[in-house]
Amino acid sequence: MTTDEEKPRITVAIIDDSEVVRMGLRALLGTEPALQVVAEAANVATGVEACVRLRPDVTLLDIRLPDGTGFEACRQILKRVPETRVLILTSAVDDAMVAEAISAGAQGYLLKEIDGRGLIQAIRDVAAGKSILDPAVTARVMQLLKATGSGRDPLGSLSPQERRVLALIADGCTNKEAGAKLGLSEKTVKNYLSTIFEKLHVSRRAEAAVIYAQDQRR
Numbered sequence: 001m002t003t004d005e006e007k008p009r010i011t012v013a014i015i016d017d018s019e020v021v022r023m024g025l026r027a028l029l030g031t032e033p034a035l036q037v038v039a040e041a042a043n044v045a046t047g048v049e050a051c052v053r054l055r056p057d058v059t060l061l062d063i064r065l066p067d068g069t070g071f072e073a074c075r076q077i078l079k080r081v082p083e084t085r086v087l088i089l090t091s092a093v094d095d096a097m098v099a100e101a102i103s104a105g106a107q108g109y110l111l112k113e114i115d116g117r118g119l120i121q122a123i124r125d126v127a128a129g130k131s132i133l134d135p136a137v138t139a140r141v142m143q144l145l146k147a148t149g150s151g152r153d154p155l156g157s158l159s160p161q162e163r164r165v166l167a168l169i170a171d172g173c174t175n176k177e178a179g180a181k182l183g184l185s186e187k188t189v190k191n192y193l194s195t196i197f198e199k200l201h202v203s204r205r206a207e208a209a210v211i212y213a214q215d216q217r218r
Contacts, residue, residue, distance in 0.1 A: 012037050013038060029123075078104075087106070088108060
């Protein structure tokens with residue numbers, strides 16, 4: 001039987017141009033036994049190289065970097081290390097940034113105002129497969145979706161089985177885990193997701209999860 005102490009720690013990379021921020025994050029994450037900071041970088045180039053070399057479970061990524069943007073870094077990292085989970089951690093938010101972060105494949109978008117406990121939990125959740133959005137960001141995503149027409153009765157076009165698949169994905173399940181719960185193959189779940197994305201007019205799991213979460217609050 002594996003105890004919490006014996007479980008592999010979640011490895012984290014920090015990419016931020018501020019040395020003070022990096023030091024603060026390392027100190028904060030160092031208080032959580034389940035997390036291990038394995039890399040730090042101050043720009044896109046060294047950040048991508050570190051992620052390719054060390055393959056962290058989660059990458060904390062700022063948007064403003066001296067040699068490019070966090071969006072560029074996100075795309076490069078996910079292309080070369082698709083198994084890592086990218087969590088945008090920034091002080092800036094606007095509609096264009098939110099849209100580009102989701103388009104780049106980020107699994108989360110948090111503002112630096114978040115408290116330490118919230119950040120640690122967000123890292124754990126993202127590592128487990130969930131999509132995490134700051135409440136202020138969620139509101140902006142919903143506005144974007146409504147602006148494109150996808151916010152109007154968003155789940156009305158889904159079949160009961162598609163709703164069940166979406167509920168599990170929104171809860172953080174992988175395709176394989178969702179398939180096991182529903183008695184479906186991983187490929188079948190993937191096919192369902194393709195149909196769900198088409199019906200909801202989205203292209204990312206994070207977008208679909210936000211729509212589902214908003215629908216549940218009605």
